[in-house]
Amino acid sequence: MSETAPLIVLAGNPNAGKSALFNALTGARQKIANYPGVTVERKSGHFQLANGRPVELVDLPGSYSLDPTSPDEAVTRSVIMGEQKGERQPDAIVIVLDAANLDNHLRFALEVIALGRPVLIALNMMDLAERDGLTLDPAKLEAELGVPVIPTVAVRSRGLELLSAAIETRLSEKNEQLTTIVPKERGQGLRKQAKEIANMAVVAETAGRRWSERADAVFLHPFAGPIILLAIMFVMFQAVFAWSEAPIGWIEGAGEWAAAAVEANLGEGFLRDFLIEGAIGGVGSVVVFLPQILILFLFILLLEASGYMTRAAFIMDRLMASVGLSGRSFIPLLSSFACAIPGIMATRSIADPKDRLTTILVAPLMTCAARLPVYAIIIGAFIPARDVGEGIGLQGLVLFGLYIFGILGAMIVALVLRSTVTKGPNSGFLMEMPKYQLPRIRDILLGLWQRAWIFLRRAGTIIFAATVVLWLMLTYPKVPIDSPVSQVDYSAAGRIANVIEPVVAPIGFNRDMALALIPAMAAREVAVAALATTYAIDAPDEEAEAKSLTERLQSRWSLPTALAFLAWFVFAPQCISTIAVTRRETNGWKWPMFMLGYLFALAYAAAGITYWSAVALGL
C-alpha cells in the first residue's frame, strides 16, 4: 500500500452501525492495533474507491459528543481534530447516523460538521427506520446540513457504491469549504437544533411495528427477564460440552493419525520422540479445546450483535451493584468465561475508572476456556460418571460448581477491593440499549475466525514453546541404565520440581503437579500437556505408555490431591497473557503485580482448605 492513500475515518454514536459499515467496506482485510500510549483500539482496513484509488479506512471508537467522557471518546475527538499522536489528519470524515435515531445522533454530527472539515453522512440502518414506521428524506437532510448524505444499510451492504462515489467526490474537492451550517451554542441549543433538523428530515411517522419494544416487554420483564437470562447462560454452557464432542473427536483422530504417520516414517530416536511426545502430544492436548472455545465465543458474539448483551447488563445491574460494580461490568465478565483477555479489553467501555480497575482485577476469576482442559481431565479421572438426579450427571455438577466457585470468589474479591484499594463513590449505570438486530452471519464468522486464529497462534507459539522446553528438560539429562531413579526424577525439570515440591506439599501437591505448575505459568492448559508429557516419559514400558493420562492420574493421585488441584486452578493466575494485557490496560506494573499476588495467595489457601477438609473427611 502506498503511503499516500487518503485516510477516511468512520465516526458516530455507539450503536449507529459503524462496525458493520466498516466490515462491509473492508471485508476481512483489517488490522487491529492500539493508539500509541493509550489503551484505545485502532481498527483499520483498506478498500478501493470506484475509480480504483486505494484508501485507508479507520473505525473510530463510538462517541456521543466531542466533549469526551472516556478515553475512547478522547481519541475520537483528537483524530477528528487532527491532533492524535500516530495518526494523520483524516482526508474525509464519514459520520454514521442511525436513521431511526436522528435527533440524538445529529448532535454529534452537528459538532463535527461545525469544525469545517470534509464530512459525509452515512444515513445508516434505513431499513430499521422504515420498519419503525419512519420515512426520511435524505435530500432534505443534506440541504439542512450542507454536507452529502448517503442512505445505507451496512448489514445488507446497501448504499456502499454511492457512499464510495461520494467519498471520491469529497476527496477531490477537499479544500473547498462546503459547510454552510453554523451550529448553535453547546448543550441545550445544540440539542434543540438537532431536533429541529431531525423533524424536518422526517417525512412521515406512523406507529409502525415496534417489535423491538415488544421483545423487551418479555426480555426485560421483572420476572421473565432474569429467568430467560439464566436459561440462555445454561444453554450456552451446555452447548460448550454437547456440541463440541464430535469435533473434539476429529481433532483427536487427526492427532493420532499424525503420531502414527511419524512413527511409521521415522526411525527410533530423538526426532521421533520429540515429534510424538513433545509436539503432537503437547500441542495436540491443547488444540483439542478449540471447538469449545469457538462455541463459547459464538454465543457471546451472537448475544452482543443482537443487542441482548445490554439487556443482560440491565438485568444484572442491581446484583452487580451489591458488590460495588455495575451492569457494565457484566459484559466483560461474561466474556471472561471464554478468555480473560478479551474480557479485560472489553472493560474499556466502563466509564468509571475504579469500576473498571475492579472489573479487570476480578476478570481472571471467571472460569476461562483454558481452565476447561484442566478441569475436564481431573473431573474425568476422579469424579465418577454417575447421575445424581434425573439427567443431572455428577461430573457436570462438579464442573458447574467450579464455575460458581469462581463467580462467588469474584464477587467477594470485588466487594473487598471496592471497600479497600479501589474505594470510591458508588458508580452509576447509564447506558443506551440499542434496538434488537438480526446478527449478520458474515460479521459473526469474521469474529469467530479472529478468535480461532488468536488461539491457534497461541498454541503454535507460547504453548508449543513451553511444551517443547518442558519435554527437553524432562528428557535430559538421560538417566543411566540400571539406575534405580526414574527418568523424571533424574531430569532437569524433575530436579527443579523437587525444589518447589516442599512449598506445595502442605496443600497436597505431589512432585508431578509441582512440575506441571512451572510451564503452566505460560498458559493454564499447558498443565495438562505437561502432565501428559511427564507420564509419557516416565512410562517404564510400551504397555504402560499406552495407558491413558486418566488411568495414570488415577493410579498416582489421591482424591484429596485431585480436588486441591482443581481448587488451585479456580484462582491461580497462571496465564502470562492475562498479566501482560493487565499491564497494558492499567499502564504499569503495579496492578498486574497486585493481581498476581492476591490470586496466588487465594489459590494456595483454596487448595489447602480443600485438601485438608477432604483428608479430614476421609475421602
Next chain:
Amino acid sequence: MNAPVTLALTLDRLAMRQRAEISSIDWDAMSENEGARLRALGLDEGVTVEKLHKGMFGFNDPIALKVGRMMIAIRKSHAANISVVIPA
C-alpha cells in the same frame, strides 16, 4: 384563568408507561463526567421521557426510559436527581 394542573416529582418515582417532561436536573449532585454522559444520552431539561421498563423483581432498579427514539437505562439513585413534571 385556570393554571394547568401539573404533577411534579422525581424521575425515579415515575410510574410505568408514564410520560413526563424533565423540568430540572440537579447537576451539582453528580460529577462533571456523569453530567456530560447524561446530556450525551439526550437527558436534559425540557426533554420528554417515558418509563418503559424496570429492573429485576424485588429491586425494580435500574429503570429504562424512552428518550426520543432511544432507550436509556439509568439507576434510580441517579434518576432521583432529575425532577419531572407530568402535564395535565
